[in-house]
Amino acid sequence: MDRIDFNGQVAVVTGAGGGLGKAFCLELARRGAAVVVNDLGGSTTGEGSSATFADAVVDEIRAAGGQAVANYDSVATEAGGAAIIETALRQFGRVDAVISNAGNQRNGRFGELTEADIDAVYNVHVKGTFFVTQPAYRQMVKQGYGRIVLVSSQSGIFGNPIRANYGSAKTAMIGLMNVIAQEAPPGVTVNCLFPNATGGRLGGKPGDVRPDAEFLAAAGQRSRHYIQGMQPDFVAAMGCYMASRACDSSQNMYSVLGGKYSRIFVGLTEGWYQPGSVAPAVEDVAAHLAQIDDRTRYDVPRSGLEEMDTVIAAQRRLGLA
Ligand SMILES: NC(=O)c1ccc[n+]([C@@H]2O[C@H](COP(=O)([O-])OP(=O)(O)OC[C@H]3O[C@@H](n4cnc5c(N)ncnc54)[C@H](O)[C@@H]3O)[C@@H](O)[C@H]2O)c1
Known part of the structure; x- marks a missing residue:
């Protein structure tokens, strides 16, 4: 197998200040991509902002000899999405790959979720994905080349409790992928990634009182069997493949869980x-x-x-x- 590289290419990763997004950025940069590291840097529920997270990832990439620039805009507004892609164009002149990875959670039982809980999560995962991928897609159509990777979740396609807002928002990405794939010219692919990893901020802090304690205990029991495969770089291997020239197929869904890589399909x-x-x-x-x-x-x-x-x-x- 020839080495897969991103030499001469530009990648944008949203929500890349830690967890999976950081792992995508490090691997992309290691393989030659110039990377826009976007992160709003707020809380895991979506409040506040800070440059610290994105800056730290950029510093790490540059210290290793790679090329990266930080962006702190929110994906949740059209202006924010445009500014993220503009950063890539201004700094590096093109956009070859975008990994739509930014995420927040506001978990609660279905009967108790408020409109604010629903809006906060939909604004980041659904509208945020539109706002970032639309300007990227326009540029990719002009270039005749592009790779769009939408980071979805098992919480929607298979279902996990107390995440009705999050799970349904993540599943909206599948519809978005299916429709973009009908319209995209040859050379522009769009695929969905279903990751599972420890190390992200979304998992919550130790000691948090959570309404899904029973689910977490059941998940914890299972993941003991494959915890070594839950490092973000296991997911980064698939995400970076999907963002690369090597991945020329579109409208596919791939899961990464505990070292197991699988195709998901709708029959x-x-x-x-x-x-x-x-x-x-x-x-x-x-x-x-x-x-x-x-x-x-x-x-x-x-x-x-x-x-x-x-x-x-x-x-x-x-x-x-
Ligand atoms: N870790 C997992 O097991 C897992 C499983 C399924 C799906 N996912 C998805 O993978 C992605 C990464 O998750 P993670 O575990 O690395 O979590 P994480 O919290 O470490 O990463 C998400 C990042 O998105 C950023 N963010 C939030 N709102 C933003 C906004 N409006 N604009 C820009 N950035 C924003 C946060 O600051 C955070 O750094 C998320 O979309 C998550 O839903 C993760």
């Missing part, structure tokens, strides 16, 4: 087909549910059009088309 069962123009009764649906649920054979549509093709395939199987 559509072969299902049950009701031909003609008479709609089935509710009882007909119930009677065919085992067939509808049967996961023995499935398709993995990569667009709405491909889902439509599966109906035509079902008609063909039944000799109707």
Whole structure:
């Protein structure tokens, strides 16, 4: 395997003042990228700001002989997103890769989440991802090249308790990926990463009273088996691959958990087909549910059009088309 490098390339990583974002930046810079290290530097729930976190990462990259510049804008405003990408263009002249990684959490039971809890998390994860990737995407279209990596979470696609705002916001990134992939020109890819790692600030401080103590205990019991694979650099290996020239496929979802690297996909069962123009009764649906649920054979549509093709395939199987 040829060495994967970022020589001559420019990468932007949001929320890169610590945890995973820092690990992405160090690896990208080590492999030759000029890096924009963005971090608002506030609390893990999203309040406040500080230059300390991003500056420390930039210092570390420069001390190792790499190229980096700090940016402290919030991803959660359109002006902030524009300023982050502008920093890359002003300092380095292009944007080859963007890793949308900034994140906050305001956990609470579903019935107790406030509008403020929902807005705070959606503003960073959903709108923040738009605000950063839109100006980056425009530049990538001009260049005819770009790599967009959206950092999602198992909390949404598989589900973890007390994170209804966070989990649903992270799952919005999947829809965003699917739609960008329909529009993007060849050369511009967009993929989702589902990381798991210790060392981020989002995990909370020791001694915090948390409503998900039971979940954390169950997760802790499992992770004892693979804790050595929970270092951020395990995730950085996949994230940097996805941000590199080597990753020329788009609209894929990859999970990294405890040293295990997997593809996540959305499947559509072969299902049950009701031909003609008479709609089935509710009882007909119930009677065919085992067939509808049967996961023995499935398709993995990569667009709405491909889902439509599966109906035509079902008609063909039944000799109707
Ligand atoms: N660590 C994990 O196990 C895990 C699992 C699933 C998903 N994730 C996701 O990975 C990403 C990184 O997580 P981490 O564990 O390294 O946590 P982290 O808290 O160390 O990193 C998130 C960073 O985002 C920054 N940030 C928050 N709001 C911002 C804003 N508006 N603008 C710019 N920066 C902002 C924070 O200051 C923080 O440094 C997050 O998106 C998180 O949701 C992490």
